[in-house]
Amino acid sequence: MVAIEINEESLMIAAAGAMTSALLTLIFSYLAFRVSIESRLKDLEHQLDALADLEEAIFAQEERIRDLEEAFNAQEERMRGLEMVTDGLEALSIDGMPGGE
Numbered sequence: 001m002v003a004i005e006i007n008e009e010s011l012m013i014a015a016a017g018a019m020t021s022a023l024l025t026l027i028f029s030y031l032a033f034r035v036s037i038e039s040r041l042k043d044l045e046h047q048l049d050a051l052a053d054l055e056e057a058i059f060a061q062e063e064r065i066r067d068l069e070e071a072f073n074a075q076e077e078r079m080r081g082l083e084m085v086t087d088g089l090e091a092l093s094i095d096g097m098p099g100g101e
Helices: 009-094
Strands: none
Touching: none
8 A cells, every 4th residue: 555645745736736726717707807897888888879870860860850851741732822822723714714603
């Protein structure tokens, strides 16, 4: 049989190595987590910028729609006016025709 002698010094070296390994693992895990969080924050900032651009585009589109509605309403008013003139002309031509009464 082979006897393995473990003394205090080798036990202390093994414990120090294990603690160093655990500390390095913790540091690298923290750094990886921080990089991941920063990356996600940058992604969120880009998404917020995109949403702000979309909101601006929506406001511009709504303004165009209001302008078109106003133009459409003005066109309807003109058409009503033309219909009144046309109706008046038809009435005049019927009344003004010989024997139209």
